[in-house]
Amino acid sequence: MTFLIDGIPDAVALRCLARVPYYLHPTLALVSPSWRDAVHSTELYKARNEVKSTEDFLCICAFDPENMWQLYDPNQDKWLTLPVLPSRVRNLAHFGVVSTNGKLFVLGGGSDAVDPLTGDQDGSFATNEVWAYDPIVRRWARRASMIVPRAMFACCVLDGKIVVAGGFTTCRKSISKAEIYNPEKDVWVSIHDLHHTHNSACTGLVIDGKMHVVHKGLTTVQVLDNVKQGWTVHEHSWVQGPMTVVKGSLYVMSHGLIYKQEDEMFKGVISAFEFKKRIGFAMMGFGDDIYVIGGVIGPERWNCDIKKMSDVDVLTLGSERPVWRQAAAMTRCRGTILGCVQLSI
Template sequence: MSSLIEGLPDAISLRCLAYIPYYLLPKLELVSRSWKAAIRSAELFRARHEVGLYEDFLCVSSYHPNNTWQLYDPLQNLWMTLPELPSKRRHLANFGAVSISQKLFVLGGRSDAVDPVTGDRDDNFSTNEVWSFDAVTRMWSMRAPMLVPRAMFACCVVDGKIVVAGGFTSISKSTSKAEMYDSEKDIWIPLPDLPHTHDSTCIGLVIGGKMHIVYNGESTVQVFESSEIKWRVEDYGWLHGLKAVVGDSLYVMSLTQGFVFKQDGPDWQVIVLATQFLRRIGMAVIGFRGELYMIGGVIHSNRGNGDLIKLSDVRVLNLRDEKPTWHCAAQMSRCQGTVLGCTELRI
């Protein structure tokens, strides 16, 4: 007799539980100890995959509150809060965030906390710490550290491996070092250095299965050729602004012109007006499930006293229709203000 559902073998019971949406699993743990063990087991998630059930979530972390991540479920239009990231650094920021193998990874960064007396940052030096959140056990764990401490760097998943490159080892020292992480073996492998480095923030975007690194204010793009383990330099003439990839198409939100552009070969196509975001700073822009999400950020108060209003709203640009339109998703329930990390997670 099954310890999960009376009258059913455990294997069948797990298949039944596999159809339960992820957001309900914490409540089902309260049924019994055996249900809790089953719901936090790898067997349940293998059963989910066997029946073809996957759920896509958006992972977001902002400056407020400290080291907190939330998951957005687009089907339920709701936010779930994860356990606090157990890093000893307060307000970890300028880190890399990606997901692989049902795990959210938070890599590197530095403290963005401000001393209330002096107004100085807590820590000018970057860390090489790597944390992962396991969606099965719903726990954080520390993984093998990066070979080079870094913050404000490019971070992507390429061919099932995490690739990091560039960034700053301290607040004033940039690096051209690159490395690759194998999550199954929990090891880091050095890669060839970037051909060019700059004293500015860089981001990584995956287009056509290749990692593209672009520095703020620079026109050149450095492309990682994973088959040959080398970098090549291109000048694509990308527009300045907040960049995101939907499918294999690059979108840019220009905060000076108030438009969202789509790259169309060598040209740029105006997709939609976005003047409602011109006053906003510190927001995230990410492609998710065929749409473009604008999340959080801050705006200056109309009182003229320099105060900043922390935002938690989520605007979504529907790109599936012939004429793209904006709509609102549920606001973040805990996170607000400047977005520090944003990525998607498949469970």
């Protein structure tokens, strides 16, 4: 019989391996076949939870290169590259992305690759496909498809389940349909529709345990507190711009400043003037910080190329005076950010 570590029960040895940082797991897998099997087992993920050694990573997908995701490890200030998402859709974009149950989920969306002859989005504006990446076995797998194909929709996690709402099925048809997914049962179920749709993309935010569906340019916010009771409509005079949630508080970047939104009041936190020239970036709450990632800068002259950014700027909010710093730039991804989410492993 082969033991993970001679003289130590495997259950204890597994808890020892669970304390090793995730970025070293490929090295652990080279030690022996039994260590390789342990590193790629769901038991290791459970053990990491038990010994409280889970780590938080930032997952990023950008327009360039196609269908590629990277993980940022803040403890090591390093980027890890995942296997390419094996979707048949070229340049998958306008999808929903969340993490739950230790996995990264990519939902719906359509192609951002335009046929130069017809101008069509590669024949696919919206899909209902769902992919899950398991960081333990390091593989993508198809999961149950959504009931309705959609792109540019709101997507959040509530109590471990994924809720999707709104969006578009074609470039001209917005929808009010909403549904919820149980990752353990791999099943989608329809829930109450949104009260209204709007001819613009929507996004989802979780604030105080409630899902908020926000449409660009609208003050109306639709809120889901209880799945069985459905959505309620609220009027919020929130500042318009890229939004993220940090420690339960809403932050917005607008007109060269980052604001903290508190109910109907807002206050300036710090200047973000340097980002006014950048578009297509991600603004993401991560721990106590706000990360501003990637994007593009337009040409200053007509004969200049668009600059695809891989920079990562971090605003630390925990101190009395928030300060900016730079983290390691993305090593593979660059340009417009298509998806950004936190993943615990």
